[in-house]
Amino acid sequence: MALKRRKKQPGTLDSDFRGAHTETMLQLSGNNSESQLLATLTDLNRGDAATLENIDLPTDEARRLMELGFLPGTRITAGLSAPGGDPRVFQVDGSEIALRRETARHLTVRVDRTKRAR
Amino acid sequence: MSGCDGCSAGSVAVLPVSPVTKTSRHVALIGPPNSGKTTLFNRLTGLRQKVANFPGVTVERHTGVAVLPDGREIPLIDLPGLYSLAPRSEDEQIAYDVLTGQRGDIGKPQAVLLVLDSTNLARHLMLAAPVLALGIPTLIILNMADDLRNRGGQLDLAALSAQLGAPVALISARQGEGLDQVFHFLAGAMPKPAPKELPILQDVPKCRQWAGRVGSAAQYRAPAPPKWTRRLDAVFLHPVAGPLVFLAVVILVFQTIFNVADPAKDGVDHFIHLTGNWVASVLPDSLFRSLLLDGVWNGVGSVVVFLPQVLLLFLFIGVLEDSGYLARAALIADRTMAKVGLQGKSFIPLLSAYACAVPAIMATRTIENKRDRMATILIAPFMTCSARLPVYTLIIAAFIPNRPVLGSFLGARALAMLGLYALGFVAAVTTARLLKSSVLKSGRAPFLLEMPSYRWPTLQSIGLRLLDRSVVFLRRAGTVILLVMVVLWVMAHVPLVNGHAPNIDNSLAGTLGRTIEPAIKPLGMNWKIGIGLITSLAARETIVATLGSIYGMDPESNQAGLGASLQHDLSFGGAVALLIFFAFAMQCISTIAVVRRETGGWKWPALQFTYMGVLAYVGSFVAFHILS
Numbered sequence: 001m002a003l004k005r006r007k008k009q010p011g012t013l014d015s016d017f018r019g020a021h022t023e024t025m026l027q028l029s030g031n032n033s034e035s036q037l038l039a040t041l042t043d044l045n046r047g048d049a050a051t052l053e054n055i056d057l058p059t060d061e062a063r064r065l066m067e068l069g070f071l072p073g074t075r076i077t078a079g080l081s082a083p084g085g086d087p088r089v090f091q092v093d094g095s096e097i098a099l100r101r102e103t104a105r106h107l108t109v110r111v112d113r114t115k116r117a118r
Numbered sequence: 119m120s121g122c123d124g125c126s127a128g129s130v131a132v133l134p135v136s137p138v139t140k141t142s143r144h145v146a147l148i149g150p151p152n153s154g155k156t157t158l159f160n161r162l163t164g165l166r167q168k169v170a171n172f173p174g175v176t177v178e179r180h181t182g183v184a185v186l187p188d189g190r191e192i193p194l195i196d197l198p199g200l201y202s203l204a205p206r207s208e209d210e211q212i213a214y215d216v217l218t219g220q221r222g223d224i225g226k227p228q229a230v231l232l233v234l235d236s237t238n239l240a241r242h243l244m245l246a247a248p249v250l251a252l253g254i255p256t257l258i259i260l261n262m263a264d265d266l267r268n269r270g271g272q273l274d275l276a277a278l279s280a281q282l283g284a285p286v287a288l289i290s291a292r293q294g295e296g297l298d299q300v301f302h303f304l305a306g307a308m309p310k311p312a313p314k315e316l317p318i319l320q321d322v323p324k325c326r327q328w329a330g331r332v333g334s335a336a337q338y339r340a341p342a343p344p345k346w347t348r349r350l351d352a353v354f355l356h357p358v359a360g361p362l363v364f365l366a367v368v369i370l371v372f373q374t375i376f377n378v379a380d381p382a383k384d385g386v387d388h389f390i391h392l393t394g395n396w397v398a399s400v401l402p403d404s405l406f407r408s409l410l411l412d413g414v415w416n417g418v419g420s421v422v423v424f425l426p427q428v429l430l431l432f433l434f435i436g437v438l439e440d441s442g443y444l445a446r447a448a449l450i451a452d453r454t455m456a457k458v459g460l461q462g463k464s465f466i467p468l469l470s471a472y473a474c475a476v477p478a479i480m481a482t483r484t485i486e487n488k489r490d491r492m493a494t495i496l497i498a499p500f501m502t503c504s505a506r507l508p509v510y511t512l513i514i515a516a517f518i519p520n521r522p523v524l525g526s527f528l529g530a531r532a533l534a535m536l537g538l539y540a541l542g543f544v545a546a547v548t549t550a551r552l553l554k555s556s557v558l559k560s561g562r563a564p565f566l567l568e569m570p571s572y573r574w575p576t577l578q579s580i581g582l583r584l585l586d587r588s589v590v591f592l593r594r595a596g597t598v599i600l601l602v603m604v605v606l607w608v609m610a611h612v613p614l615v616n617g618h619a620p621n622i623d624n625s626l627a628g629t630l631g632r633t634i635e636p637a638i639k640p641l642g643m644n645w646k647i648g649i650g651l652i653t654s655l656a657a658r659e660t661i662v663a664t665l666g667s668i669y670g671m672d673p674e675s676n677q678a679g680l681g682a683s684l685q686h687d688l689s690f691g692g693a694v695a696l697l698i699f700f701a702f703a704m705q706c707i708s709t710i711a712v713v714r715r716e717t718g719g720w721k722w723p724a725l726q727f728t729y730m731g732v733l734a735y736v737g738s739f740v741a742f743h744i745l746s
Contacts, residue, residue, distance in 0.1 A: 060206060061564045066322035067201040068566060069241050073323075080355035082449045087462075089355070089449070089569055093326075094238040094340060096569035098449050100456070103564040 037111050041090065041104035044078035050109035051075055052092075057106045065107075069093030076109060142225030144193050145184075145304060146216060148249060149233030150242055151199035151486075152570045154261040156180075158233055158291035159196040160582050162300065169586055172223070177212045178483075184304060192304050194231075195224060202322075203248040208488055217252055229255040231300065236260035236288060237271060237341050237571075243329035246282060250316050256284050257303040264290040265571070271341030278336035283314025292576055344571040347442075351569075354446045364450045367443070368469060371434050375427055375473040380504065382426035390419035405611065408619065413607030414600065421596045424476050424708060425588060431470050431477040432587045433580065438466070439484060440575035445567055452565070458547045459554030461487065461565055464494040468546070471501035475709045479716055480587060487565075489558040493550055495713055496726050499704050500546035502539045505658040509700050510538055512662055516681030517693040534697075541701045545733065590715070602707045606656050622667055627652055641699065641735070642692025642742040654705045661700075691745030695738035702734035 044050055052074050055062040069092040070076070079096060081088035086101040099107075149155040159167070163182030172179045180196035197216060198209035205214040212221075219226025232249050234242035239260065250256055258278075266272070266288075279286040285308045289296030302308050353359050394415045401407040438444040448462030455464050463485040471478035478498045485491040514534050523533050609627040611619040622628055623646075631649035638648050646668050654661035662680075669683040688696065704710065704727045713723040 057564070063204075063322055064201075064564065064566065066326075067244070068568065069326075071323050071326055080351055082355070082453055083357055083361055084453060087449055087452050087565065087567065089351075093241050095241065098445075098452075098567040098569060100452070100565045103566075 039109055039111050041076065041078070041088075041099065041107040041109055042101050044076075044088075044109070044111070045114070046078055046080060048111065049075060049077045049113045050111045052107060052109050054108040055106060056108065057103070061103075065103075068097050069095060070097075070107065075112070142193075142227060144181075144195050144224060144227045145229045145231060146195050146197055146227040147231045147233060148197045148213060148217070148245075149199060149259075149261075150201050150235070150245055152568060153199070153233045153235045153242060154291045155199060155233040156196060157576070157579055158231070158259065158261065158289075158300075159194065160579050161291050161294060161297060163194055164578075165582075165585075167582075167586075169590055172212055172221075177209055184301075186301050186305050188305065190305065195227065200245075202245065209486075217249070217254070227254060229257070229304070231257050231259055231303075233259045233261050233291075236262050236266045236273070237269065237344075239273065239338050240330050240333045240340070241326070243332055244322070244325045246284075246332075247316050247325060247328060250282060250284055255310075257300065257308065258282060258284050258286045259300065260286065260288045261291050263288045263295060264293050265344070266341050269341030269344065271339050273333075273338040274336050278332070278338075279311050281314070281332045281335050283311055283316065285310060292573070347571040350572050351446070354443065355449070360446075360450060364447055367438070367447065368466075371431075371466065372469060372472065374430055374434070375470055375477075379427040379430050379473065382430075383423045386423050386426060387419065390415065390422065394419075405614075405617075405619065408611065409604070409607060412610075413604045416603060416607075418596070418600060421592065421600065421708065424474060425591070427474050428477040428480065428587060428591050429584055431473075431481055432584055435466065435481055435484065436580040436583045437575050440573065440579060442570045442572040444484060445569050448567060449569075452567075456565075458550040460493060460550055461485070461490050462567070463487075464490060467494055468498060468501060471498040471503060474503050474505070475499040475501065475706065476591070476712050479709065479712045480591065482716065489554075492717065492722065493553045493558045495716060496553060496722065497546040497549045499706065499709050499726070499730065500542045500549065500702070502542040502701070503658075503706075505706065506538075506700055508659045508662050509654075510535060510697065512681065513684070513693050513697055516684050517688075517690055538697060538701050541698070545702060549729075591712070603656055606653060610653070622649065622664070640742070641695045641738040642689055642746065643696060644687055646687060647692075647696065651699075651705075654700075656707050658700060658705050689746055691742045694745055695742040698741050699734045699738045702730055702737050704730040 038053065039050070041050070052070060052072050054072060055065055055070065057065070071093070074093055077091040079089035079091050082098075087098045088101075088104065089096050089098045090104075147155055147159050159180065159182065162184040166185070167180060167182030170179050170181075177198055182194050182196070184192045184194050186192060195216065197213040200207075200210045200213055203210070203214055203217070205211040215221045216224050217227065217230070230249060230252070232246060234245065246258060260266075260273075260275075273288075275286050275288055285303060287296055287299035287303065289299065291297075299308070354363055394411050397415065398407065398411055401410070435444070438447065444463075444466070447466065450462070451465035452462030455461050464482070466484070467478045467481040469478075470481060475498045478501070479495050482491045482494045482498075485494060514531050518531050518534050520529050520531050522528070523530050606627070609630065610622055610625050612626050613620065615624070619625070620628075627649055628645075630652055632645040634648045634652070635645040638644075638651070643651075646665065649668060650661035650664045653664040665684070666680055669680060684693070710723045710727060713726060714720055717723065
């Protein structure tokens, strides 16, 4: 994708909202050299858990993902997949959603737990 | 809650309700996909429901009548499943327009039943804020109470009701539990809690936070993960066992549609013949009898014979979808389908198109993505359906000698047949790629597939689905097909000679056949084949019977004779051209009628008919010129 569009946040942030994540969202653009813990959803193997940092997709697509529970700050666990690992099911916010690799690679996560050390 | 006020202050208000609205008596059902909304709708209305399309769009409008215990009738409308009220897809636009009273044909509903999955309350509650903000009396229905209980979840209904400022009912639509509360609400007898100022949120993270707060204020305890779903998925999505199960399901569906539906189809055909013969025996010989029998009776027959296939396919799809396996099958098939720009959910419809494009096109309803659905509809008729087989068999037997190609393993005739199957498949795949990289390019919607928990399908919802599909098929497709059959009959029976129908060569159809001869001569075909091409517009296999009657013989008893006559009239190149024509052309009124119904207009079927026709013509032309 040549042009990277970011999710726009409305102007005011109320105190209750987890502002830190919003800022992280605006800063990161899928560049995971900054931290070893940062990865994309495609890097997760079955059983790995991670926290979503940022969705690097056009607003409409990002919104659709967010409606299904893929919100920054949410914990995501990688589940089973189709043969070959694509698409893969992710457990997020009480439901199981399958994403294609082409979508999952736009979701930056902070890895919390890997099932086996890599 | 101070947090809520903060939310509403900091966000953009959506949903401007237009001032000119008409309130109707309807009560609308709304809810996210997989919330059990349709199960509830079926529970409330039973057989008192009907399906139509919203005018001008492909969204189906399910309406029905719920009868209250006191005998009052409440009209219900089941809106498409959606995750938010922001109108982006066609489905969401329709739901939004209905709820805000902007659709003239329905009017603003007098009340709303908002159906949410109680096992996933926090996320589903996100839809409550925008729906409640519409200001229509709303009952929040928390469905799947049985699941919530069994998996150890719980919540405080009174607290939730107070939080939302709306009545709340915990029900199980599948078990029929708690429906009295819904009736109570519909009767207008449910006490309303104090209205509550709710945040109007466009921002999803804030909406989710609000939902989370409401959930915790109502002491919502999320249920444990579904044990059986995890266990079943360990098998159905296993790297080795998963594809095997998938293959077994696919073979089962395919075999049933071919081997069980075909005898059923023959049975229906036979029955139509028998009753036709009986009518023939009581009526005096006249043109009217011929119209009734050859036109109307055969017309009705040509529609009804598809019914066993439609029913069987929808029985399978009903069980697969309601149980939750269809989502897993789509997941497994997705990568293969993605190669041609389609997605996993296109697989089952395309597979069933090998039996018949009609049920296949109706089955594309399971594909939520409109563009993927349209592409699947447009390529389905390329799959070699069973109606092509009699034509292929006749011509291959007449023109291709039965000599071995790969020893005794594969003969030349079998190879030709395989080649035609491959040809249809390649045409379908190429067209899919073409469509998906141009007019039907999926820009906005990423591929998302929610994996619902496995559930036992209920007899009621499968039965209603079968009934609903048959009615849709018979009424909508049936009227068009019947009309065309009658027109074709008239064409074969005018002008009258001494009050009798002419020989088919001299009829209007024959004249038309001769008129189009210059057009089909470059394909190596003569006017007799031309008549066959015209009559086969009704259904492909009709050409066999037409050619039989033109060559003056009964095609069933004398197929070798018909073959010999064809050899006399067609060169080898012409025969191949004819085969290719049949592989590509959309000669099936039933398919055209179904595409029109499913796409909500004549635009797509017209485009499809033209495209397939041009492809057929060019393909035959090239084949004939290479081979002669």
